[in-house]
Amino acid sequence: MDSGRITKEIYEISKKGSSYGLESTIALARAVKDPQNKLRFVHIAGTNGKGSVLSYVSSVLTCSGCKTGVYTSPTVMSYYERIQIDGREISPDDYLRLAEYLLDICKKNKLSPTIFELETVMAFLWFAENNCDIVVLEAGLGGSLDATNIIETPEVCVITSIAKEHTQILGNTISEIAAAKAGIIKPNTPICVGQVDKEAYEVILKTALEKKSPVYSVQPEQVDVKAFDLSGSIFDYKKYKNVEISLLGRHQLINAALALEVINVLKSKGFNTDGLKEGMKRAYMPGRMEVVRKKPLFICDGAHNPQGAASLRKTMEDYLGGKKLIAIIGILKDKDYKSIINEILSLAKSVYAVSTTGERGLEGKAIEKIVRERGIPCTLCTPTEAAELALNEAKEDEVILACGSFTYLGEVISYGKSKQNIK
Numbered sequence: 001m002d003s004g005r006i007t008k009e010i011y012e013i014s015k016k017g018s019s020y021g022l023e024s025t026i027a028l029a030r031a032v033k034d035p036q037n038k039l040r041f042v043h044i045a046g047t048n049g050k051g052s053v054l055s056y057v058s059s060v061l062t063c064s065g066c067k068t069g070v071y072t073s074p075t076v077m078s079y080y081e082r083i084q085i086d087g088r089e090i091s092p093d094d095y096l097r098l099a100e101y102l103l104d105i106c107k108k109n110k111l112s113p114t115i116f117e118l119e120t121v122m123a124f125l126w127f128a129e130n131n132c133d134i135v136v137l138e139a140g141l142g143g144s145l146d147a148t149n150i151i152e153t154p155e156v157c158v159i160t161s162i163a164k165e166h167t168q169i170l171g172n173t174i175s176e177i178a179a180a181k182a183g184i185i186k187p188n189t190p191i192c193v194g195q196v197d198k199e200a201y202e203v204i205l206k207t208a209l210e211k212k213s214p215v216y217s218v219q220p221e222q223v224d225v226k227a228f229d230l231s232g233s234i235f236d237y238k239k240y241k242n243v244e245i246s247l248l249g250r251h252q253l254i255n256a257a258l259a260l261e262v263i264n265v266l267k268s269k270g271f272n273t274d275g276l277k278e279g280m281k282r283a284y285m286p287g288r289m290e291v292v293r294k295k296p297l298f299i300c301d302g303a304h305n306p307q308g309a310a311s312l313r314k315t316m317e318d319y320l321g322g323k324k325l326i327a328i329i330g331i332l333k334d335k336d337y338k339s340i341i342n343e344i345l346s347l348a349k350s351v352y353a354v355s356t357t358g359e360r361g362l363e364g365k366a367i368e369k370i371v372r373e374r375g376i377p378c379t380l381c382t383p384t385e386a387a388e389l390a391l392n393e394a395k396e397d398e399v400i401l402a403c404g405s406f407t408y409l410g411e412v413i414s415y416g417k418s419k420q421n422i423k
Helices: 003-014 023-031 050-063 092-109 115-129 174-184 198-210 250-268 276-282 306-320 337-345 364-373 383-393 406-419
Strands: 041-045 068-071 083-085 134-138 156-159 191-193 215-217 223-229 232-237 240-245 290-294 297-301 325-329 348-354 378-381 399-403
Touching (some): 003 115, 023 092, 041 174, 050 134, 050 250, 050 276, 068 115, 083 115, 092 115, 156 174, 156 250, 198 215, 215 250, 240 250, 240 276, 250 306, 306 337, 325 337, 325 383, 337 348, 348 364, 348 383, 364 378, 383 399, 383 406, 399 406
Parallel strands (some): 041 134, 041 156, 068 134, 156 191, 325 348, 325 399
Antiparallel strands (some): 068 083, 223 232, 232 240, 290 297
């Protein structure tokens, strides 16, 4: 295996950017005998909360003895974490082996997939050859025309939330975006829905009725919080009592309740869910309100759109009670970065602005301009410099928050953890 050649070809494909449609993925999957048809799926779409719901559901299934595949994005700590089985990432050797196989197939059949399309089929191949009992599959963009939507009949579909995003592709209204997300709904397949507004829910319900698919919605008023602090939360939801979760934030209570709705459907289909309580507590996603150290308190969260940033602001207010924090901010330019920054600035006493990389990267100078217009001190620096400077600035009882995009958080998390273990 010529790993150098394969790596170079993968890099060239990754520069192509993204596409929106199923034809290329269908053609590539067909050329390798449709491995997705050998698998069972939970398919998750939505604006925010996909990764968290995926983490809860997959953790419960793994703790219940199911061999569970996970396909997720974006990655935070490792490129290979996007493809996992029972928490074990695909190895670099397996990745390159399957990439070489697929690249040869592409050449023989004159196919030109994007990197996401190639890796989606790669994941299906790896899950199939490892005989996974079930795969928890996260849609990348939208739903109806996302590469993951080539699967035929999942066990359950999930829509976590709906907000304006990728409007140039998904549409300019909540209804249009909801319709794109609802495209994952398959005939006679249960659909679990998180907390969405009336406009979005009506679109989802209409699609579900047309496809004769039963709908199970989260009932926020039935989430009864027993404990809520920086160690996690304990809550009751319907028949589930004293459920513990470690992921932080009030929004995680809704994500966890949605996961319980999904688990309930899977149980009705014969899946073992005996590990529910252990799985919910063990669920972990890097860069989601992650406490990387406690003195000073250093939190990293990939809130990358206005809805996520607003939720993050409310969560920090819950935990901090009005205390001002030191913020590290890096955002992609195709996001509504002004709205995201303004949500965070309401809590900040100082800011370290980080440039994000790649075609979608935003220069830190754009962040600095907005911050300084609000009269808040701001320093331009790299992610590692930001973490180092923030730790030097912060007193032991102060708080550092790194947020805005997952693309740089891995570097910040690694630095924060290397300097002091969590006490």
